[in-house]
Amino acid sequence: MTLDADITAFLFDVAFWVAVIVMTSGLLQTLVYLAQLLVATYALMRRPPVARSSLLWHRFADVAPPIAIIVPAYNEQLNVTETVHSLLSMEYPSYEVIIVNDGSRDRTLEVLIEAFQLRQVSRSYEESLEHQPIRGIYGNPTNDRLTVIDKENGGKADAQNAGINVSRAPLFCVIDGDSILENDALLRASQPFIEDPERTIAVGGTIRIANNSTFERGSVTEVRLPTRLLPLFQVIEYxxxxxxxxxAWSRINALMLISGAFGVFRRGDVIAVGGFTQGSMGEDLDLVLKLHRHMRQIRKDYRIEFIPEPVCWTEAPETLAVLGRQRSRWQRGALECFFRYRGMFMNPRYGRIGLLGMVHVFIVDVVGPVAEVLGYILIPLFWYLGILNLDFLLAYTALVFVYGIFVSVGSLVLEEMELRRFPNARDLAILLLAAIVENFGYRQLNNFWRIRGCWQFLRQDNSWGEMPRTGFNSSSN
Structure with missing residues (x-):
């Protein structure tokens, strides 16, 4: 065999195994997402009719446990007032709002003091969790529902831990400073804690994109689709x-993530696992994994649930630079959490969390981005060089695009089955078109951002990056 023949044979072997890895990864992700779609559809079909807010209040107002709403705020001067107005108008019998100003460099604290006539107050609290020093606590003598903590900068997890320490309620809800809860969100999110108080330790709700919708004093007055392409694609993603x-994961009691933008937790269980992990890029995923590990280790029956009806509106990035930083950070967080809790991976001791949940994280977040980007680059290259035939190239292309369109459209169907936040036929047509178009370029760009996140993880780059806000639209303007 000549040297050229040896090289050719080697290239064919490399191409074959790269193709096997790429196609296997793609097939596994396809099967996972298809299973999720089927389970989610089944779960929605089996759910009882969604109760009206007034009926929920009648049922649960007398038994709903107190909740502390904790909002870490860093440079949120544009949105924080709307967020607080939203929280102070919640339909919930007993709650307090705790804003944690995490050493903001803008006028976040001053805006809060001016808007709600705050003054420094004295309040005792337990140092159950570690965090950066608190510089002052502010309140309004005529409104004991609002407390503002001013502390030195320590990051989002650090701010959340400070809020947990200062809070006094048995449950706490964490939301982002650029987010707005619908009025009945807390009442709906508390329902599992009321109906199954012994087992329920955490509940997550739905996050929706607020860009271009109209708000007045913290309440959504008109739901509109974003007019810019990037936020529109993010509507489909969410x-x-x-x-x-x-x-789907909640249905089989293997929910791995409650979004840091909106989640309700039992305070005692979170303190038992040490609160949010300091400096974590994926503090929300990290906390849920810690809770799973802890409850499995002490062999206590528990539930971590997702409920679609409680809705939190948040501002989505509108530029490629900001969105890219966000997605790279999310990827770093996923890798960080997987390797931090790698002892749970395929470990029967952790039941379906180790055998299903952690395997899903491995396939989608560890292997997935690398395999997909390799496929984008190498499969067409091998076809061009004559190493792979046209049938294989077409099969791979069909897997990437047809499957992506199917899952996106299926998610839109679920939206219509459950929340119906976009009743307008024109909006649905636009969303359908976006669900198709996002698979041609946007999805691939996301994977390149995730690869950048993988590289940053390997370099131990823990920078957060600036996330500028444009502010919520106000119908009063």
């Missing part, structure tokens, strides 16, 4: 993430 993936 439908997939919440109404498909998380509903």
């Amino acid at each position: 439908l997939r993430a919440f109404l498909m993936a998380r509903l």
Whole structure:
């Protein structure tokens, strides 16, 4: 055999095994997402009719446990007032709002003091969790529902831990400073804690994109689709993430993530696992994994649930630079958490969390981005060089695009089955078109951002990056 023949044979072997890895990874992801879609559809079909807010109040107002709403805020001067107005108008019998100003460099603290006539107050609290020093606590003598903590900068997890320490309620809800809860969100999210108080330790709700919708004093007055392409694509992404993936995992009691933008937790259990992990890029995933590990280790029956009806509106990035930083950070967080809790991976001691949940994280977040980007680059290259035939190239292309369109459209169908936040036929047509178009370029770009996140993880780059806000639209303007 000549040297050229040896090289050719080697290239064919390399191409074959790269193709096997890429196609196997793609097939596994396809099967996972298809299973999620089927389970989520089944779960929605089996759910009882969604009760009206007034009926929920009648049922649960007398038994709903007190909740502390904790909002870490860093440079949130544009949105924080709307967020607080939203929280102070919640339909819930007993709650307090705790804003944690995490050493903001803008006027976040001053805006809060001016808007709500705050002054420094004295309040005792337990140092159950570690965090950066608190510089002052502010309140309004005529409104004991609002407390503002001013502390030195320590990051989102650090701010959340400070809020947990200062809180006094048995449950706490964490939301982002650029988010707005619908009025009945807390009442709906508390329902599992009321109906199954012994087992329920955490509940997540749905996150929706607020860009271009109109708000007045913290309440949504008109739901509109974003007019810019990037936020519109993110609407589809969030439908997939919440109404498909998380509903499916919740159904089999293997929910791995409650979004840091909106989640309700039992305070005692979170303190038992040490609170949010300091400096974590994926503090929300990290906390849920810690809770799973802890409850499995002490062999206590528990539930971590996702409920579609409680809705939190949040502002989505509108530029490629900001969105890219966000997605790279999310990827770093996923890798960080997987390797931190790798002892749970395929470990029968952790039941379906180790055998299903951690395997899903491995396939989708560890192997998935690398395999997909390799496929984008190498499969067409091998075809061009004559190493792979046209049938293989077409099969791979069909897997990437046809499957992506199917899952996106399926998520949109679930939205119509459950939440119906976009009743307008024109909006549904636009979303359908976006569900198709996002698979041609946007999805691939996301995977390149995730590869950048993998590289940053390997370099131990823990920078957060600036996330500028444009602010919520106000109908009063």
